[in-house]
Amino acid sequence: MPDLDILKPKSVSEATGFLRDLGDGVKVLAGGTAVVLLCHMGLLRPRYLLSLGEIPGLDYIRFEPGVGLRIGAMTTHRAVERSPLVRERCPLLAQAFHAVANVRVRNQATVGGVMAEADYASDPPCALAALDAQVVAHSPRGTRTIPVTGFVTGFYETALMPDEIVSEILVPDRGGGARGAYVKFVTRSSEDRPCVAVAALIEERDGICERLGVAVGAVAATPQRFVHVEQLAHGERLSAGLVREVAKQYAGAIDPIDDLRGSAWYRKQVIEVLVRRTIEAAGAVP
Amino acid sequence: MLIELALNVNGRDHKVAVRADETLLQVLRDRLNVLSVREACGVGMCGSCTVLVEGRPLSACLLLAFQVEGKPLVTVEGLTPDGALHPIQEAYLTASGFQCSFCTPGFILATKALLGEFPDPTDDEIREYLAGNLCRCGSYIKILQAVKAAKERS
C-alpha cells in the first residue's frame, strides 16, 4: 500500500481534529483486528491511519453508583471479560465479551472498536443493546451520548459522524437486582461466528418481572430489540408460557438474513428457541 | 515511505525500518528472521502467528508492527534466556503433541499464556483457552496431554 501515514494523536481532541481536517482518507485504528485485516486484504486503502493507541486515559473500567459501569473505548475485550468489577456488576457483559472469537483477538480488540465496526455478528453490541447501554462520542463540536439501541444503523454503519470517535461505553446501574445471560449459537465449528445470539436481562422483585431486556444478534444488520414485546413481561410472573410467547413474538418480528451459517428460515426457528432458553438461563442465575 | 521502529523481540532491542502497513508478522519473518511465527490464515483464526506481547497472546497477522513498539515481545526462540528447552517445550516433546508442527510454536506460546493466567486449569479450561489455535493434523489429544504435563511441571 503506497503512501500510508500513521497519525498518533496524544489526546481525544487531537484525534477528532484530524478527523475533521483530513476527511475521507482517514481510518480510525483502535485495536486493529478489523482494520488491519481489511487493509491487508486490500479492501481498505486509507491514506491515513489514526491510531488511538497513544491517547492516555481511554483504557479503564469504573463503576459509579447510580450511574453505572463506565468503560473506556480502548479497553480490550479481555480486560472486560476478566474484570472482577464487570463480573460482579454485570456478568452478562463479561459473558458477551468472552464469547468473541478467541483469546488473541480479545486481547487486541477494543470496546470502542467493536461498536464502531458495527459487525452484525458481533457479540458485544447485542448484549449492550439489551442492557440499554450508551455510547459516548467525542467530536470537535463536543460530546454526545447515543443509546446503543440506535447506534448501529446498518451493516457496518453507525450513527457516528465522520468527525466523531467513541470514547466510552456506559452501562446503566441496575441496582444489583438484574440477572442476565448471553447465549451464542453456532452451526459449524465452535470458533464460528454466531448464527443467532441472544442477550437477556431480567429484573425481578418478589417474583414479579419489573423489566425484561432481550436483544437478538447475528440475524440482521442491527441487534434486534422489541420493547413492546418485552413489555408483555413487565409486572407479570415470568411463567413458561409467557416466556414462550415472548420468544414466539421475537421470532415473528424479525426478518433474518441468509448467510453461510444459516438460512433466514432456520434463523427464525432458532430465534424462537434461543430467546426462550436465554431468558430461562437468565432467570436461573442465582 | 519507511518508518523507524524500536522493537524488543526475545529480549533484544532492534531498530527496523518498515513500511507503515507492514504487519508484525511480516516484520518478524521478513526483517527479523523470526521464523517460528507463521502465516496460515491471515485472519486471526488459526494461531500459527501467535506472539506474546507483555505476556499476552496476540495474532501477529492482525497487528501493524508499530502497535507493539517498545513492548517486550516473545516467541518460542526466546522462551528461555539461554536457549535451553522450556518445560512447556519438554512437555510437548515427551507427549509428541504435534505432527507437521506448523502450528506448534503457536500452541506452545498459547500454553505459556494459559498457564500464566490459570496455573491449574481443568481439561475443559485448557480446551477452551486453546480453541483459538487450530491444528489441521488433529493433534489435539496429545496436545492436551502435553499441556497437562506442563501444568504438573510448573
Added chain:
Amino acid sequence: MTAGDRLSGYVDGLERVTGRVPYVLNMSRPGMLHAAILRSPYPHARILSIDPGPAFKIPGVVTVLTREDLERGLVAVPRFGSIIRDQPIVSMEKAHYAGAPVAAVAATDRETAKEAARLIEVQYAELPAVTDIEAAIAPGAPVVHETLDIRTKAFPDVVPDQSSGTNNCNHFRLRRGDIDAGFAESELVVEGIYRMPGTQHVPMETHVVIAEPSVNGSLTVWAATQTPYLVRAQLAEIFDLPESRVRVIVPTLGSGYGAKTYPKLEALVAALAMKAGAPVKLVLDRDEEFLTIRKHDALIKIKTGARRDGTLLARKVELWWDAGAYADVSPRFAMFGGFYAPGPYRIPNVMVDSHAVYTNKPPAGAFRGYAAPEVAMAYETHLEMVAEQLGIDPIELRSRNILRAGDRYATGEVMEDLHFPELLDDVARALASAPERGEPLLPHARRGKGAAAVMMATITPSTSAAVIKINGDGSVHVLSSSVEMGQGSRTTLSRIAADALTVPLDRVAIVDPDTDVTPFDLTSSASRGTFMMGCAVLAAADDAKDQLLGSAAELLEAHAADLELRDGGVFVKKTSRGAPFSDIIRSVRAGTIVGRGTFTTKGGLTPGTGQGIASAQWHPCTAGVEVEVDTETGAVRILKIHVNTYAGKLINRTSTELQLEGAAIFGLGAVMMEEMVYDNGRLLNPSLADYMIPSFLDVPAAFTTTIIEDHDEHAVPHGLGENGVGPIPAAVAAAVYDAVGVRLNEWPLTPEKVLRALRQVER
C-alpha cells in the same frame, strides 16, 4: 544425544518444538524475486487479450509471464498433468475456472508483485459455465476441454476411459457376477442418493515453490510437494531437459493431506524464473490455496439387494466426482471410489460405474481418505437401512457379511490380514460403555450411537527405492524420497534402518528428498510410506548387510554365513569375536558401504471389469460414535468417538496414534462443518473465517483408539495414515439416525439440515 532427543520419540522433535523446522517457506536464495499470480474472475471465458504493460509502471517489477511466453518457446510443452495433459502453465485460449492463473509477476518483493499483478489488463469474453455435476453431464452441456491429451502410459494402474466432446474425464467400471440376477433373488432392495460438497485440505502451510535456473540451463526447484519425482518428470518434459538437469528438493512439509501431490505450481514458478533469469519464490495466500486444489464434490446413487436373513446379494453403484477444471489425479480417484463402492463385504453381484467429470471449478485431486469416506457414507447407510428393515443389529449384520481372510473381494482378489471381526468387536465394546460424562439429558436432547467400517487400498502397482550408506565411522545415512509431512516418516524409516543394522537411532540420519540424490519413490500419499518405503529401506539394509558380512569374512576369518550383525558390528554367531563396522570398512578400504533396495508391488485392474488386484495391502478401520441431538435446533453434539485399525508390524506407536486420531478429526470436519460454497462458480468462502475446520472444542473429550498390531517377526507394516477418515461420517450419520430417526444423505450434517429433516418427519 541431546536432552531433547531423549525426551522425544521423534528424531526431529527438537526442531518441531523450537520452531526450527526447515520448511521451504523459510528459504531464500541469493537474488531471489517474489511471485504473484493474476487469476481469472470468470469460471469460463475466452481470453481475448492480455496486456502486461501497466504492471511495469511499478518499480521493482522484473518480468511478467503470460501465454505469449509459452507460445514463443519458453517451454516445449505448455500444458501438464500426470494423467491427462490439460492444465496450462498459465491460461492459454480460455480461463477454465474462477481463480485460474492467467499471468504471473516476478518482482523484488511480494507486495510489489501483487500490486503489479492487479494492473495487468485482461479482456475476457465470458462463456457458459458448468458448475456442478448435473450440469456437466447433461446432454449438450458446455465442454470444459474440447480435446484431451491423454497419457496412455502415465501410471500402470490407471488407464483413463473417456469420451471426447463431453466432460467425462474417466469412467471406471467394475463388474462382478450378474447384477440383474442378484436383484431378482433379493428379498429386500434399498436405494439411495448421497451428495457431498467439495472441501479443501487446508494444509497449514500453503503451497510454496522456489525455482532457480542455472546459467547452463538446468533447473533446481525447492517445493512443498509430496511427489518430488513426478514433479521432476513433468518439469523435464515441459522444459525439454533431461531429468539429470532438473533437481527437486523437499526438506519437509507443513502437512499435505494430498494437496501437495502431483505437479501444481512448480511449472509456473519455473517458467517465471527462466524468463526472469533469477530465482523466484511463490507462497500462496490462504484464499489462493482454496483455488489451487480441493476434494471432489460427489454424487452417489446406490442400490442394494439382500436376503431376509441379512445376506447381501447385489449392489449397483453409480458415482460422479466433480473433478473441476483439470484432471489432476481424478481418473485414479474415480477408480478408487469405484472399487471402494461395494464396501468391505461379501457381495456376489456387483456393478459399479464411477465417473470423474470436468466442471468450471478449481481442480480436484488427491485428498486424505481418497473417496473412502464418501462411498462409506453410501454403503454403510445402506447396511444400516437393511439392518433396520430386517430387525437385525447393524454391527451384527456387518459381522455376518464382512470380508474375512480368504474371501474374494468384488475385484476378485483374495483378501488377507483384515481383522474385521476383532475390530468390530472392539468398536461394539467401546460403544456399549457410556461416555465419560454422565450429564443428565435435557428434555429436548436425544442420544444415539452408530458405527461404520471401511477398507482402504494403496496405489498398486507401485515402487519405492532406498539407499543406505554406512559411513566410515559406522554411522548410517538413509536416502529416501519419502516426504516428511508430520506423519513421522523420518523417525519411522530411521528406526527401521537402525533396527535392521543394529545401530543406535541417534547414529542414523535421514537424507531428505532430493531427486539428484535420493532414489525413486512414487509418492508420499496413499498411506504407502511405512509399508513401501519401509520395505525398500529393509531391502537396502539387507544389501548393506550382505556387503558388510562379505567384507568382514576375511577380517574375522569366517564364512559370511556364520556371521551376523550385532551392536553396530559384525560378529561370528554365538561368539563375542567381531569388529565394528568402521573397522570392517577400513579393512577393505571401501570408504563407504552403499546398500540399495527397491520394493515393488504387482497388481492392477482390467479395464471394463475392474477385476484383478486393486491393492497390495488393504487397511481396515472401524469407528463408533455417540451423539446428542438437540431436537429444537437440530444441533448435533459429538459425545464420543472410538476408532480402531490394524497396523501390522507397528514401528512407532505414538505417530500411529496421532495419524489415526488426526484422520478421524479430518472425517469429523467433513461430516460436521466443511463445505466450499460457490455462487456461479465463484468460491464464496476461501478463508478460515468462513470455512470451518475442527477446533479443540469440536473434538469430544471421550476420544479413544485401538491399534491392533502383529508381533510376528515376519509381520509387515500396514499403511494407516488415511484409515481414520473413512468411517467417521457414516458413523455420525448412523448415530443421528439412532438418536432421532432421520436419515441424512448430504454433508455437512448441519443443524439446519437435521432440523428440516426432523420437521419433515413430524408432518
